Amino acid sequence: MTFLVYPAPTVARTSAAVIQAVTKDGFDCIRCPGSVSDEGFCTCPVGSILVERDLNGNILEEAQCEVCNGNKPASTVPNINGDRCERCQASFVNTSCTCGSPGILSGGLCFPPGNLPTNANPSVNFAQLKINVHSAWFDRNLYSSAAACLVYSNLTACQALGNMCVMNMHSFSGVSTDACGLFNTIIRSRAALSSTHDISYWKANLPWLYYGEEPGLANRVLQTYPVPIGFSFRGKNEFTAINLLAAVYDVRGEFLKWVKIGPGNLQLCPDTTIRQAAAFSFGTSYQESCTLSVKDLLVSHPEPVFFDIFMDLGGDENKKLLPLPSLVSNQQYNGKFINQETMTNWYLSRRLFLVDTLSGREKSLSTNPKVIRVVKSLKIKFQLVPRTQEGQIFPPLIAVTYEDVPITDIETQQVTASFSVEYEMDQDESIRKMNAVLGLWAWSSDVFSPENRQLEKENWPPITTTNHNLQPQPSTNHQPQLSTTNTNLNHNHQPQPSTNHNHQPQSTTNHNQPPPTTINHQPQPSPNHNQPPATINHQPQSSPNHNQPPTTINHQPQSTTNHNQPPITINH
Known part of the structure; x- marks a missing residue:
């Protein structure tokens, strides 16, 4: 050992x-x-x-x-760790490993000039603390990932660039050379190219990070088309399992595996498998919270892992997957938090992580970070479709809030984290139902008041009472308690009104419209999870490997975007 x-x-x-x-x-x-x-x-x-x-x-x-001999026939250069001579990449001139002028040497590759600005900004903005950290990881990998993505359409490089944008909270700024600025530069350069699965926000070979900038887009995504499955609590059609899947990537952009979302992946708080699994039973309001040691997080999460989350809609041979949107409350647009206002101004996104102890390292990757980022709150929100008794829901929303934690004393520092599943219904509909009940109660109070009963008593017909031998039935408690000190479970099959979502369904919504965009998924054999060293090695690819799982978007608004998209099929 x-x-x-x-x-x-x-x-x-x-x-x-x-x-x-x-x-x-x-x-x-x-x-x-x-x-x-x-x-x-x-x-x-x-x-x-x-x-x-x-x-x-x-x-x-x-x-x-x-x-290392950089000339033929050896053509070698030091590897990223500086302990071995390796064959230089094909992007160099055939006669030497020297990246001659005007080529740009970055990440072990020699790039032609004029494709991207060479002054890539390796800063990570920790807006809660109002500080920028010159990230050692970004400094080493940002430009090379962006250039390899743009010039060579390298799948891993594009994923790695997307991950760096996610670590920067999907935020936009006036700086076009930071991670998200470079990502969107590449998106714009491919505006005329084909989309993945006909999803306009998802460009070929790129990860899907954004839904778009159109005003009111969040309303259309979250409140237009019901999910094409229904939940039921009774009879032979009983169906309460919430099946979520995630495509998982490492920080270098390598696809790791497909995982079923459940105990142990989105929930940072430790608890029993049975308790954590209860969160994914439809109708169960679930909440858990805990305090975590910063020292333990540095050990258990040396690098962030990224999740693209889908709802599994079933299917016999091909699984149909519905991409789920996320709402990051830390996201900024030109220095302003945009996802803390009304839904009309929301910027929906995809891809998330739980803990980032990597991007906040300044001097080198082996030193302790100056700042870490931990998911403070992760909520999966379900909104019921109004005026239906079929157990239908709109696409669930994953609401995420991160906390920026400055490292002062690793041995004693702690951070709180919570995970919850919430159910909401249209408040207007609940108010209408409440008014109807109150109206009936008021009418009953008036009709059956003592005065009216006395006035009409003489006109009442004789009353015959029949004994049906009714026996009191044992009460059924539909609220099993699985509570712990930090976990609250409430099997409330009638979700309570809530305004957390600010969901106001449009009066013109047609629930007979086609279902949301779905993706047919065929599970593949498990990949090799042996991790490479903590570096990104971009290999130019003349023929990209399209056996990757779903990943990409068009962040630019398009007037021709078709939101009535039929189900999509992907052979994964």
Whole structure:
């Protein structure tokens, strides 16, 4: 078993002209041929690799810097870790690994000039704290991911760029060279290209991050077409399971797997599997909250994992998947929080994460972060379709709020997190029902008042009473309690009125319209989950691999957008 030790910079020792540092594996000390990095390792000049052991694994008296041969036939360059010479990418000139002028060297690739601004902004905005962090991860990968996505249509690079935009809260600013600015530059450059599954917001080879900017779009997405399945609590048609699936990506843009949303993936708070599974039974109002240790989060979430969430609509051979929108309350547009106002101004998005301890690292990826971001509240909101008894709902909304946590004392710091499932109904309809009940009660009070009964008593016909031998029936409690200290479950099959959504269904809504856009999904064998090193290695792809799961959008409003889209089929 190999144990990886991360030494502190103070390990390095100097004595006269002798400079010592810890070896890369953390087991020995060694003299350095040059300088020492902030992490306490020996460093080598550009184009060279660090060699600390001989062919038999014995430690050398002094580390060596070996130059990689960038000319044919070797054509090698140092790898991203600086400990091995690798074949340079095909994007370089055939005769050498040198990225000659006017080429731009980034991320191990040589890019032609003039495609993207070279001054990519690696800052991450933590708006709650009103600070920007110069991210080591963004500094290393932002430009290369954007350029490889634009120039080579590299699927992994496009996903990695999208992830960096998500880590920046999907926010727009006047800076076109930050993560979301570069992503939307690529979106605009592909406006004329085909969309994925005929979804105008989802461009080929790009992740789907936004729904669009049209005013009132959130109303149409959330309140126009019911989900084409119904829930029931009785009889042979009983159906209460909420089936959600997610396509999962790592921070480098690699697709990991499809997972069934349930206990242990969207819920940060620890609890029993049975209790957490109750959240996904239709009609169960669920809430859990807890306090988490920052130290534990740094260990359990060294990198963020990203989720594209769908509702599984079933299907015999091909699964039909309904993409679910998310609402990030931290999202900004030119410095203004836009998703904390009325629904008309909402910017719906897709793709989310739970914990980000990576983007807030400033000096290097091995140092502690200056700030981490944790999902403070994640709510899955269901709104019932009004004037129907068929158990129909509109597309669920995933409302997310993140908390920016400045790192001051890792050992003692804590952060709160909560997860809930809520049910809402149109308040106008509930008011109408309430008025009807109150009106009937008022009429009954007047008709059967003592005065009226006395006046009409003489005209009443004889009353015959029949004994039907009615026995009191045992009461049935439809509210099983699965409560814990931090978990509240309420099986309330009649959702209460709520204004949290500000959902005001349009009076012209036609519920016989086609169902929302769905995607037919065929599960594939499990991929290899062995993770690569913590770097992005973009390989130019002449023929992209389209066995990826769903991922992309057109963020620019289009006057010809067709919102009445039929179900879509994808062979995954």
